[in-house]
Amino acid sequence: MSRIGKLPISIPQGVTVTVNKDNSVTVKGPKGELNQKVDPDIKVETGGGKVTVSRPTNQKRHRSLHGLYRALINNMIIGVSKEFKIEQEVIGVGYKAESKGQILDMSLGYSHDIDFELPPEVKVEARTERRSNPIITLTSNDKQLIGQVAAKIRSLRKPEPYKGKGIKFVKETLRKKAGKSATTTK
Numbered sequence: 001m002s003r004i005g006k007l008p009i010s011i012p013q014g015v016t017v018t019v020n021k022d023n024s025v026t027v028k029g030p031k032g033e034l035n036q037k038v039d040p041d042i043k044v045e046t047g048g049g050k051v052t053v054s055r056p057t058n059q060k061r062h063r064s065l066h067g068l069y070r071a072l073i074n075n076m077i078i079g080v081s082k083e084f085k086i087e088q089e090v091i092g093v094g095y096k097a098e099s100k101g102q103i104l105d106m107s108l109g110y111s112h113d114i115d116f117e118l119p120p121e122v123k124v125e126a127r128t129e130r131r132s133n134p135i136i137t138l139t140s141n142d143k144q145l146i147g148q149v150a151a152k153i154r155s156l157r158k159p160e161p162y163k164g165k166g167i168k169f170v171k172e173t174l175r176k177k178a179g180k181s182a183t184t185t186k
Contacts (some may be wrong), residue, residue: 005066008050009074012081017051017073019044025073029080032121032141035174036076042069051077072144079141086150089133093167097134099126104136108157116156122149135170162171 016028024037043054053070057063087099090097096107104116121140128134138147163179
């Protein structure tokens, strides 16, 4: 058995999980609604306040899908009940970030500003306090989508290894390189 796939998922108060005839799972909660298509070989059942995922055989493909769909359904349930939040820090002299509705306007040291349009499912907030770096906060009920958007924002200016300038996740630790060192000649 898959160690992750065999664990039942408990459904919190206020969240409803329905398995449709086309083997898709719909999860509704206070923070929104999410839908996930499930492979026809994987069986999803609800009952007793829990969701269980099972597989027909012990083939490698079925074992991998078993844990995958259990994790996806678990993330959907967490997302519609609590929401996911990712914070990113913009480090660099003159680097700025400002949110205008669903558009994130960033100045990242290029010759032009970058206007990044976010999907409607992701909410953005950019704040800059005195004497600190701008912080970009993304919130969404879809973990996969918010991770993809955060990775795309980070790819606009990855942190460079010498001074650390760029966009990084708030709790990310960067390994810095030493750079050139002066040598003495005799």
